[in-house]
Amino acid sequence: MKTVVCTGTAFERGLSHGHQLRELIVAGVAKWRVALLGPSADEAALQVYAEGFLGGTGLCGSARRLTPGLVEEVAGIAAGSGQSFEVIMAYNLMDELWWFALEPELAPPGCSVIGRAGVGRRRSFVAQNMDLPLHMAGQDVVLQLSGPDMPDTLLLSAAGMIGLTGMTRHLAVCVNTLLMLPHEAGGLGVAFVLRALLACRSVAEAAALIQELPHASGQHYVLVDQRNLVGFEASGGGVVAVGGADRYLHTNHPLTEQACDPLTEALLDRSGRIANSRQRMKYLEGVPGTLHARAARTILDDSTTPLCLRGDAGEGMRTFGSVLFRPGEGARAEVRGGIAGSARWSVFPM
Numbered sequence: 001m002k003t004v005v006c007t008g009t010a011f012e013r014g015l016s017h018g019h020q021l022r023e024l025i026v027a028g029v030a031k032w033r034v035a036l037l038g039p040s041a042d043e044a045a046l047q048v049y050a051e052g053f054l055g056g057t058g059l060c061g062s063a064r065r066l067t068p069g070l071v072e073e074v075a076g077i078a079a080g081s082g083q084s085f086e087v088i089m090a091y092n093l094m095d096e097l098w099w100f101a102l103e104p105e106l107a108p109p110g111c112s113v114i115g116r117a118g119v120g121r122r123r124s125f126v127a128q129n130m131d132l133p134l135h136m137a138g139q140d141v142v143l144q145l146s147g148p149d150m151p152d153t154l155l156l157s158a159a160g161m162i163g164l165t166g167m168t169r170h171l172a173v174c175v176n177t178l179l180m181l182p183h184e185a186g187g188l189g190v191a192f193v194l195r196a197l198l199a200c201r202s203v204a205e206a207a208a209l210i211q212e213l214p215h216a217s218g219q220h221y222v223l224v225d226q227r228n229l230v231g232f233e234a235s236g237g238g239v240v241a242v243g244g245a246d247r248y249l250h251t252n253h254p255l256t257e258q259a260c261d262p263l264t265e266a267l268l269d270r271s272g273r274i275a276n277s278r279q280r281m282k283y284l285e286g287v288p289g290t291l292h293a294r295a296a297r298t299i300l301d302d303s304t305t306p307l308c309l310r311g312d313a314g315e316g317m318r319t320f321g322s323v324l325f326r327p328g329e330g331a332r333a334e335v336r337g338g339i340a341g342s343a344r345w346s347v348f349p350m
Contacts, residue, residue: 001346032135
């Protein structure tokens with residue numbers, strides 16, 4: 001995996017990100033443009049779409065108000081990569097574009113989470129397969145960020161994005177979409193919520209913050225520090241805690257009683273997304289034995305299970321990468337790009 005180190009102020013970090021990954025960002029945005037608008041769309045058409053998306057929602061305004069430093073980081077990425085701010089901002093609002101566009105081929109079925117709170121001498125861990133649309137394959141990068149306004153942070157990301165999932169020495173956060181939950185066009189986008197949570201120093205602090213923020217998209221967040229693990233299902237309709245810290249599993253359907261958006265739920269049902277999510281959850285629930293970090297990594301390393309989307313079954317998705325986070329004393333992250341068996345894991349002491 002390509003790893004980039006970005007330090008300094010928020011804008012400087014973004015500028016470094018954009019400079020170092022310029023070619024990858026340009027290629028990724030071009031593939032996204034085709035997936036979003038079709039092969040005949042040019043850069044001007046994408047600019048018009050991005051401006052309409054941002055202008056038709058309050059997403060950018062919420063990010064400026066609640067996470068101004070992250071908007072500066074996005075502006076830096078745009079400047080460093082030679083893209084417009086509007087295009088890179090829209091690119092970072094991936095989860096929000098899924099409900100804005102509401103196209104079945106843009107809506108992912110994937111992301112499977114495995115975790116456990118600290119038990120005895122074993123500290124907490126969380127592991128995840130991140131599954132994304134096929135056009136994002138090959139865009140996987142590790143971002144190592146530091147600056148005066150943030151703790152040292154490691155993120156699995158796509159080139160040009162401020163982060164998909166990540167950890168600091170104190171806290172790890174994994175996410176997976178719950179697209180059937182209500183959205184809120186004036187809320188805070190998932191990528192910005194993720195990074196805001198990673199600025200916290202404990203599960204307790206992050207849990208308080210996640211319940212205060214207005215959420216633009218239905219999303220599951222699991223927060224892990226050395227001893228604790230807490231999950232939340234968040235959406236425009238509110239935030240609900242999820243139990244099961246001893247053996248914590250989650251895929252892409254709500255585990256709590258919540259009202260869903262009927263239009264989106266029907267679309268996901270017709271396209272097989274909900275059935276896919278339930279299949280992955282059933283597989284995880286059937287895994288025997290005690291779930292510990294090594295077992296979780298073994299599960300994610302098996303390309304024959306329902307957890308691994310290989311991009312060859314017509315679902316339009318592929319496992320983008322996998323992570324295993326263990327925060328606290330001796331904290332370290334393990335990250336692998338692509339599907340199981342396609343690459344080795346990289347280890348990053350925090």
